[in-house]
Amino acid sequence: MVLTLGADAYYTFIVLFIVFVALGFLGSRWRKGNLNELWDWALAGRRLGVWLAFFLVGADLYTAYTFVAVPSGMFSIGPLYFFAVPYVAITFGVALAFAPKLWTLSRERGYVTGSDFVKEQFNSKALAILIAITGIVALLPYIALQIVGMQAVLATMFETSGVATAVSVGGISLSTEDIALIIAFIILAAFTFTSGLRGATLTAVFKDVLIWISVVAVIAAALSALGGNFNAAFAAAGAKYQSLAVASEPGYATLVLGSALALYLYPHAINGVLSAESAHKLRISTSMLCLYGIGLAFLALFGVLIYSFPSALGFVNGFKGGTGGIFVVPALIIATLPGLLQGVALLGVFIGGLVPAAIMAIAQANLLTRNIIKEFRPKTTTHGEALIAKWASAGFKFLALAFVFTTQATYSIQLQLLGGVLILQLLPSVFIGLYTDWFKKEALIIGLLAGILSGVYMAIEANVSFGFLKTSLYTTPFGGLYIAVIALGINLLLTIVLSAVIPKRMRPFEPVPAPAGR
Numbered sequence: 001m002v003l004t005l006g007a008d009a010y011y012t013f014i015v016l017f018i019v020f021v022a023l024g025f026l027g028s029r030w031r032k033g034n035l036n037e038l039w040d041w042a043l044a045g046r047r048l049g050v051w052l053a054f055f056l057v058g059a060d061l062y063t064a065y066t067f068v069a070v071p072s073g074m075f076s077i078g079p080l081y082f083f084a085v086p087y088v089a090i091t092f093g094v095a096l097a098f099a100p101k102l103w104t105l106s107r108e109r110g111y112v113t114g115s116d117f118v119k120e121q122f123n124s125k126a127l128a129i130l131i132a133i134t135g136i137v138a139l140l141p142y143i144a145l146q147i148v149g150m151q152a153v154l155a156t157m158f159e160t161s162g163v164a165t166a167v168s169v170g171g172i173s174l175s176t177e178d179i180a181l182i183i184a185f186i187i188l189a190a191f192t193f194t195s196g197l198r199g200a201t202l203t204a205v206f207k208d209v210l211i212w213i214s215v216v217a218v219i220a221a222a223l224s225a226l227g228g229n230f231n232a233a234f235a236a237a238g239a240k241y242q243s244l245a246v247a248s249e250p251g252y253a254t255l256v257l258g259s260a261l262a263l264y265l266y267p268h269a270i271n272g273v274l275s276a277e278s279a280h281k282l283r284i285s286t287s288m289l290c291l292y293g294i295g296l297a298f299l300a301l302f303g304v305l306i307y308s309f310p311s312a313l314g315f316v317n318g319f320k321g322g323t324g325g326i327f328v329v330p331a332l333i334i335a336t337l338p339g340l341l342q343g344v345a346l347l348g349v350f351i352g353g354l355v356p357a358a359i360m361a362i363a364q365a366n367l368l369t370r371n372i373i374k375e376f377r378p379k380t381t382t383h384g385e386a387l388i389a390k391w392a393s394a395g396f397k398f399l400a401l402a403f404v405f406t407t408q409a410t411y412s413i414q415l416q417l418l419g420g421v422l423i424l425q426l427l428p429s430v431f432i433g434l435y436t437d438w439f440k441k442e443a444l445i446i447g448l449l450a451g452i453l454s455g456v457y458m459a460i461e462a463n464v465s466f467g468f469l470k471t472s473l474y475t476t477p478f479g480g481l482y483i484a485v486i487a488l489g490i491n492l493l494l495t496i497v498l499s500a501v502i503p504k505r506m507r508p509f510e511p512v513p514a515p516a517g518r
Helices: 007-026 038-046 050-061 064-076 079-109 114-122 125-159 176-225 231-237 246-265 267-274 279-288 291-308 310-317 320-336 339-376 382-405 409-430 441-466 483-501
Strands: 166-169 172-175 473-476 479-482
Touching: 007 125, 007 176, 007 339, 038 176, 038 267, 038 339, 038 382, 050 176, 050 267, 050 279, 050 339, 064 079, 064 125, 064 291, 064 320, 064 339, 079 114, 079 246, 079 267, 079 279, 079 291, 114 125, 114 339, 114 409, 125 176, 125 267, 125 320, 125 339, 125 382, 125 409, 125 441, 172 176, 176 291, 176 320, 176 339, 176 382, 231 291, 246 267, 246 409, 246 473, 246 479, 246 483, 267 339, 291 310, 291 320, 310 320, 320 339, 339 382, 409 441, 409 483, 441 473, 441 483, 473 483, 479 483
Parallel strands: none
Antiparallel strands: 166 172, 473 479
16 A cells, blocks of 8 residues: 555645744734733743743643654564653653742843853852853754654655656755745745744744644554554564663663653753742642553654565665654554545644744744853843844754755764753753752852763774764763763762862842843
């Protein structure tokens, strides 16, 4: 059986995409505010209630990593990639330990980014700039992964419907999906520029509704086709999908730990946290986010279910070099659902990359504007901050797009995990720093740099034997361990030891800035 996509799925996809775009631009008119102020444009005026914060942060974190990397890893490697399910179950508990506290301090003191907090807590512009640079760099591969997920949807749609796959534009050969992707990003950049996080919030609600419909529909259709249970799928997948090898257990455990600690250190997650209306509402919305773990578990299962659907499996296996794993979810959608639902589900996955990409680019722009440019141009006005951030947000989107066009898709998936190596090094400054200022700023800077450099070194060394960007685990006497966790250990050790020996200096008196957004 050949995998085919009908015209009705295309029409549904296009109509719903128009609704998505309309919601994005509608954000500029939604609720009164001043989008020429950075805190309003980037944080939606700090006015998101329980459900809006729930959907925004869910869209923030329920990304192409969920739709592409996890099912692809389950398909090609096995249960090692199921680590994403327990990690998500843990990470929201981690968030409850520090997100409300960070929100409270940010509202009182006018913070817009995590670097704002670090600068005041440790009285160090240099540390705040390093934190900002690390966050910006770590998010680039994460945005690239969103684009890979979108590419997978478009490539599957065009491939299964017989649409031409290559055209010439100004003498440059581009695939049809590349052109569609560029158009989508131009539209995304336009409504993000005008609406900021308000537009992202409205589209996040729309995206999450489509995703939940899609996950439930595919699971229900698969269960119906398989006679009410998944036994046949696991039997068809083979023994390696039924249990985790003993040698992989240390890697599994450290991937769970490192990813759970890292997720809310990402700038886009902090951005979502600071947009909430109150600490109480943030606690409620965060406590409900574990519901997304259920959807993630089902999506991970897609990497096994596909073995019971020959047309989808044949499509995925038809790609050379083992790169077909990124097509697992769109292929299974087409194989299991009828035409209209195919369009709904495929658009859900497509904008499941667009919405997080918008929020991530906003977070990067905040860091660049607030914690780098303004440090060198302190007289920048609030209107100037917002304008710079708007253009920077567009620039970061297209920088990530250019990166994807010049890098193989499988590398982008692994780069997201390696990006976690960088972001986890912020834990002493941002997370632990919320509860103590005992760490010396010099120690934090040295620890941060040591963690980043050692992590990059281990990543390069580990991938020499596996091939370019094939693993995020480093071989030790205890087995393969997630590089981010090892690097964090080095970071913490140096930070603690040096903080103990460096003499404490008196801070100069600094007035607390007036709260922003009031």
